[in-house]
Amino acid sequence: MMNTMSSGESLGWESLLQSGAPEGCTLQAALFTTYDRADERFLVENLLPVLLKLNHEPDGEGTERSCFLLKLDDCLKKLHGRIVVVSSTLREESSEEAAAVSDGMYGWIWRSIRHLTVGKNNKAVQHAKLWLLHWAKNGNEYIEIIISSANLTNSAFKRQIQAAWRVSLPLQPQASKTRLSSWGVFPGFMRELAVSCGDDSHVGRFIDLLARADCPQGITFVASVPGKHSQREQWGAAGLRNIIPAVRGAVSASVLSPFVGSWSEDALHQWCAHFEGKPDRISLVWIDINHPWVKNWLLPASTLNNLIAAGSSLLQLRYEPNDNKQTDHFHDDHQTGDDRWSHAKVYAFKRGNSRRLLLTSANFSKAAWGEEVRSGELNIENFELGVCVEQAAWPFEHLTEFEDSQDAATSTDKLRRSSRLISWAEATWDGKVILVECKSERDVTGQVMSRNKPLTITKWKTGADGLRVAQIRWLDAKRQPASVLLRCESEELIKDVFDARRLAERESSFPDEIDESEVQTIRDKLLIEQYGGKAVTDADADSDLIVAGENQDMEEYAKEQSGQADSYSVEAFVIARQHLQVVDNWAGQVTLAKHGSNEFVLEILQRDGRLLMAAFNRQAERNGSDETGARLAAEELALRLKHDA
Incomplete structure (x- = not known):
């Protein structure tokens, strides 16, 4: 559950794992920023099935499980390099977040998903929580923007309460400088993020989308980017004057x-x-020493003393486990028995009757907002992003001050931050050579991890500013390089290897846990299913692509398929009609893509058309009851691919 809102509204109470785009849209591209490396299990089992609208279950067994994994793999191949995750290599905050590490089960998703880290040019912490989703439907395109406090981890969605702002906007056909400028510091934040990642093209694509949409009225963005900045640049705390x-x-x-x-x-x-x-x-809204969130919230005792000395107020967020009325809630639907703790970062600014509510990733810290140095510049450590909503209500007006500030939960520890010796890394494979790049001021060793035993990297080249490069010859496509394990003194960093081969060379790869002998058959069935064919189930996992039910006679099956009670169609004719309907469904989508001038969708459909033709040819070669129908469908697809697609 998340607190979500739009301009002029109070906070709502709903899940972030849904889309605000019009129904029937398909995902074209996505950018996610998160603090630490994204939790692969969360991506595969929770987020991606929602965004990609998968109709098979991740927790299924047998064929259902295989169908889910292969369908996800296929969707990611279609969106190869168009889903981008940006994270940090540094750690701070609670040990709970640090414990959200991957078990390696789903490491294959990074063959298609770009995982970028900040810090190539200078030290940086990526702390912003941004989702940019590009959608399309029937020639129309949309951008969905979510700014929140949620990292891409299971704990963020199952153990924490977050604050989020979401908007879905239509995209205009052409970009406009006027539209881009309406977003304030947002595009500049994106450019700085791209520079820090060392990757202008993949992040820059989303800046182009902002230039095709108008920023909603009453919305202003506040952002922080690492480095020393003149206060005229409006980064960090200097940007608060704009709201x-x-x-x-x-x-x-x-x-x-x-x-x-x-x-x-x-x-x-x-x-x-x-x-x-x-x-x-x-x-400052805070908790007492008996509150269940005390292990997760951090307030240094010295800071509390300085706040009190400066005249600041400390508002108590009460909690009574057996008394709903004596517990302060975030929303009417927030129940006392809810054991999640708040990870939300919300600021309210009020002057007279005018109000501004800022939902952001920024904690109340100098690392997030910046520290003024002798030159008068602001020294900022983090990437942060927030959205300010005009005249939105502050949800904690009812809170009262602590009777005794000594009851407030405090810590003698400061906000923890471990400094990485390896501040940035990248690894790609083009089918011949693995290119590994990393930034470290000290010597680095590494190993390439795959299904085989690890391969030690023996040769590194050192460039300027601690940039280190290694090239490893790798031709084994059956045992793809999965990741690179980098070591610097006692520190280890795992960097997934992005598969940069051409599409034709990537088609044969599949998730590790699936038996190779069943991959092609299930892939064919899933493709037929996608364009209106029979759904794949465990019962028909080893059957032909489209067949009559086990207990149906042919006349009954013909009636069911044709919808005509007096049909006496033979089995081959019925199945041929089914196959040709799949071809027609595919061709209809091609027509829509052409009318909408969506080149990306058209490329996907052309690829699917070729794979459908190959699937029907394989079916015909098996000499089953649908040999004629499958061959006719393959021939029809060949003609349409040549003349229509």
């Missing part, structure tokens, strides 16, 4: 953040000055 109400008077700030950094009184004054506020008008 404060224009009326006169002091600005009050309310803060909900599970992690609070180390703040001195001077630093608090500097932060407030950016939005014409003062520390004595800060209200």
Whole structure:
């Protein structure tokens, strides 16, 4: 469950695992930013099935499980390189997030999904939580934007409460500088992210999408990018001046953040000055020492003392396990028995009757907002992104102050951050050579991991700024390189290998857990199913592509398939008609793609057409009851591919 909202509304209560795009849309591309490496199990079993609209179950058994994995693999191949995940190689926050590591079961998804890390040019922490989804339907295109506090981990969606903002907008046929400028700092944030990843093309594609949509009214973006910046650049805390109400008077700030950094009184004054506020008008929502979230929320005792000394207010988020009325909830649907803890980061700014609500990835820390240095510049460590909604309601107006600030949960520890010796890495394979690049100021060793025993990387070239490069000859397509294990002193970093081969060379790969002997048969059945053929089940896993039911006689089957009670069609004719209907369904989608001028969709359909033709030819060669129908369908597809597609 997530708190989601749009302009002028109060917070709602719903799941983020759904789409706001019009019904019937198909995914064209997606960009996700997350803090640490994305949890593969979460992607495969939760997020991707929703976005790709898979109709087989990840927790199925036998054929159902194989169908799910092969269908997912096929969808990812179609979207090869068009799904991008950007993360950090650094760690901070709670041990719960650090524990969300992959078990390697689904490592094959990274053959098709681009996993980029920040930090190629300078040290950086990727802490923003952004989803950009490109959708299409019948020639129309849409962009869906989600900005939240949620990482791509199981714990983020099952053990935490998040705050999120979502919008779905139609895309215009042509890009416009005016439209792009309406998004404020958002495009600039994307450009900085691309530079830090060392990959302009894959992130830049999504900037082009922003230039085809108008930013909703009443929405302003606030972002942080790592580095030292003039306060005129509007990054970090300097960007808060863009969202404060224009009326006169002091600005009050309310803060909900599970992690609070180390703040001195001077630093608090500097932060407030950016939005014409003062520390004595800060209200921090916090928990007491008996609250169940105490292990996950972090407030240094020194920061609490400085907040109190500066005149800030500490608002108590009450919790009574057996008393719903004595527990403060985020929403009417938020129940006392809900054992998830809040990972949301929400700020409210108020001046007179004017209100602004900021939903963001930024904790209340100098790493997120920046620290003013002697030159007057802001030194920022993190990539952060937030969205400000005008006149939106602050959901914690009812909270009261702690009677005794000593009851507040505090820690002697600061917000934990471990420094990575390997600050950036990339690995790709073109079918001949694995190219490994990483950035480290110290010597690095590495091994290529595959189904075979690990292969040690023996030769590295060292370039400027600690950039290290290795090229490893690898021709074995049956045992693809899965990942590269990099070591620097006691530190290890696993970098998945992206499969950069041409499509024809990638078609034969499949998920590791599936028996190779069943791969082609199930793939053929899934493709037929996709274009209107019989659904694949365990019962017909080893049967022909389309056959009569086991207990049906031919006349009954002909009636069922044709819809005519007096049909006396022979089996071959009925099956041929079924096959040709699949061809017609495919051709209908080709026509729609042509009318919509969607080249990407047309390329996918051409690829599917070739695979369908091959599937029908294989069926005909098996000399089953549908040999004639399968051959006719293959011939019809060959003609249509030549003249129509």
